[in-house]
Amino acid sequence: MENQYASHTAFNNPQGQQNQTQPSPASPEVQSASLKPEHTCTETETHIERSSAGSRWLYKPLRLKYLLTFVAIDIILLVVVISLTVISSKNQGFVSIPSQNISTTTTLAANDRSIDFSFSFEIGVLWTSLPSFVFSFFAAYWGWIAAAVSDRQPFIDLRKPGGADARQTVLLDYRFVPIFWRWVAAFKRSHAAVGSTVLLTLSLTYLMQPLSARLFAPQSVLLPGDVPVSFAAEFEENRIGANMDWRPIMSAVSATKLYNGGRIAWTDDQYAYRPFQAGAGAVDANARVAANTTAYAAYLNCEVIPDYKMGLNRRDSLSGTVTVAGTDRGCDFKQDFAVISSQEIYFKTTTQLQCSADAYYSRLVFTAGTFSSSAQYLLANMSVISCATGYHVQPGVLTVSGAPATDGTGTTTIHSFQPTSEPDMERPALWRIFEDGIFSTTAWSQGAEWTTTDFGSLILYHAQKRSPGGFLDPDILKSSISDMFTSVYMTAVAVNGMRPTPGAASFSGSVVTPTTRLFVVPWVAYVVAVFLVLALGFAVFILVHAQTNHCILAEEPRGLLSLAGLLEDSSLAGAARRARMQDGFKGQTRKMGKKMPEVKNRKWVALRDENDTRWIISSVDREADRKTSGGA
Template sequence: MWRSWSLKSWSLIVIITIDCAIIAVVAVLLTFSQKDDGFVSVADQSVSSSGSSQQISWQQGLLWTALPSVLLTLYRFYYDSVVTALLNEVPFAELYSDKGTSVRKSLMLDYRTYPSIYAWVFAFRNRHWLHGSSMLLGWIVSLFIVPFSARLMAPSYVNLDRQTPVSLTTIFDSSSINSSIDYSSILDTVSAARVHGGNLPPWTDGEFAFPAVDLSPMSEDPNGVSVALNIQAYSAYLECRSLTDYQIDRLDADEGSTITFSATDRGCDVEIKGGVSGGSTTYLKTSSKLFCPGGTGFSRLVVFIGSYDGDAPYLLSNLSLISCMPLYRMTPGYLNITRAISNAPLLAFSPDEEHTSDARFDTWASFESDLQNVQRFTPGSPDFTSSLGTVVLAYSRMKYPSNWISAEHMILSISTIFTTVFAFLAATVANKPTSGVTTASATLTSSENRLHVVPWIAYAFFAIFAILVFQASLTLLHVRRHPTFLQEEPKGLLSSADIVSNSPSLDRVVAAAQADREYKGRICAYMEKRYDIDRTRCWVTRDGSDENTIVVNDLQPKEAKGSRRKWVWGIPLRNLSRSRVK
């Protein structure tokens, strides 16, 4: 028995293997893609690229776009050959079946004559479920699998982390904070950053000061985005209170009056005095109280503020007395340093506040007292205050324009400026270059173009190829259970003539049609018009020889449809039983 190579067992096993291999490959790539955020790094693509390196990059892009389409197009050709062979042998398998078949499903059937876009509909109508579903799956392969295979894999930028050692190039040295510091320039920098929105100095975020980190690992990596590491940061804060229980004295003189405040803040006695005259609108005085009694905090920063009012008993309205306790902290945390367009990297610090410790340094008293003593005369200014007070007032007016002089807003402003002053001081002055090499383990984040498997396309592939595996398995069983009577591949009219040459009943059918006056040379149309081709049975004899006879039984005109007479073109059926023709 001859059978197309596409329908041989080994061929169907090959296509089942290919289907399973495609499912396995896509599943593995999808797993690695989801696990490693892409399964391979690829070069950037650019339509304007030129040169050998860009040409290589473009050629790599073809690997995940054009190549899958080409391979699956070849697969479609293979699949189409199987389906075509399966459809071509339908009449021969139907005639060779044990029970025979109808003329419509055998002698007058050729699925190649139907438009391929809906030939599967006629296959289902003829109850050829396997053949119809095979044609339908062929369309799915052509319209979905092949086009979407070019989009099965897509490149996307992701951030990948790896561990790398970095060097800390500075260390906090408290001895650098002494009376030689120019606090005027530091206050100018604070004013530029906090009031006018200027840039921060390197290695501070305005609250914490960090040791400098050697960023060469990020600079040497062209795709480096950020470096993150655990680090110790230094900072200072104020715990402030607005005092309402205080004593106030006024001492008048020719040049103005001196106002003196006395109070007790959390067990520490504080006193502050300042001159008031009609020459300014706002008066803000800062002073430091060093060495408070034990258990009450080391020191206080005392502030009074008010607006000049000549009718007030003490020449001030909106009067507030504020006392603040300075605190110095060393805080561990996770510092993320991000590459920026400017020279200064962007810093993001996540403090571990549970492990914060006190970091009061030996020269804290010099810092607190010297900070109050910076004076600057600003012609035309409505404020009478120190350089520190000038920055505090400017920040409060900018941040809280509607009620900037209130005690609540002044506390917030003083606390922010004090913290920023110390952060700038520690970052620019106290952090000194180290004599030795201090290394730390850091996480280097690089932005890479990684190739991903598109999940929804992969899942669609799984479903379709699983159906194709099932379909091919059914085809394998079908061809084993439904042999044909062909001895060689039917080629052209000569093979057709050989097949029907030993079939007298077919000769009689054709001869009778040609003898009819209504015959117009269209045998199939004539047969369908004159006879009931759905109920007419036909089969191939099985006598063990290489010559097979096609037998047509019970062919009757439609108008004699009710007749029960059984005959085979002039031969009584009783003389031609199925037992004899098989």
């Protein structure tokens, strides 16, 4: 065959009758009359290349400014995500959040009555919906670009030298291929640009965008800072002396240790602390203030005495005076107390203040037993416990919340105490008065099973709370004795030993404020960053692809008029007319055309007319095209 246009003319006029001087407007021969009569494939390719410079129309999203805008948005989002991730990891989040609920109530007057309208807004919606909205917009922008790439592809293939199959050109419209498998159809047709952009669209829309709602998450943290603090009181040893009222102290210990009441301010299970407070308005009420202070404590080192001597001075067979004597670590002690059948439980408490320094100065001695008329000394289940006393003053850093943020009268919560040096083990000046006075008060209760000092009752009730059936066990008693002594001493220090010092000089402390901060969820940020990098790379690829792969369009094929302009003088119009003339035609031109050999078995190409003003879509016979290519 002489050239591809001769093949096209022969196909459209099977009778071989050509009238180039007076062609019929309705006949397909119009196309051959309008084309240059003699072109080889090589000449056609040269003609296309020569004409391409004047026809570089692009879909709007593929134009340089829109692609560069997408690139700019992508880079901005990438920088923001990476920056916030770094800031979040280094600064315990990147922003502080107020209360997560904002509520307001509006009152309206209507018909002599008020109507309340309540509005509540959960601020958490912002850090879930805002990223989702931003990345939804980003995915939609890319979808706009990807749709243009898909729509443009058949018109690119029409411009290829030698054309392309009908399934890639005149029978293809990606707009009507569902997006979920559009990428499969594209890769089957070797349309890599279409397939890759559609895959990225699906990834951005159905992976990145939902994940972005979890990009930020609130978390409570402690933010450190400095704050001026001053002591609210100071410890005076002489305030724990003979004039101290013991009953309020015993009552306070009873409420705290026996009935689970709140702790005395500025005490914990071991220490009484010198109180301090932050500068007025310097910290939030929930802030944790840490400052150097002093802790005061007393403790007992108790031993169960296995070897002791007993004596009994009987009055009659059911009463008498019992004597208990023994030695504990170099300190002698002795107790005398009456026993009688009307009392079942005995718990004798005494103080020995005449021990040597080597024997730790003093002892608190406790003897427990139950009345038994058959026992030699009228007492059974005997246990003798002797306790050496000790005191220490411990400097350290105390972290508290509550009262330090106010005037010091509020509730104080002790969080931690960190010793900073070795404790001072020297005994307080009035330690003898304290140890003797701790047994100075006695309460009698008609329903009580025993008669002992107030301190002894605290010990027995505490032991009974710990072990109701075996509270007279020596180990249970020993532990309760130690706990109660420590509690009584630190309560006495906190209640009586501290003298208020208003206007005291301030010093530097630290504050950690519980704050809700917004964090970047790292793994979500990494996934989002990967998608943004991929989108950036694809945007650059599409930018190059759009500039180097031209199509035949000079405008967007919008509406029937634009489509009619594309089909003017084309052999495709004749094929459509013949499809409508086929038997069984039911108005489905494309469906019928897919079955016609002149459509499906031919390649389709767009060629410039002889005036080089427009493109005309023409069919090329595969066999003729192969022969022409071989002859060239």
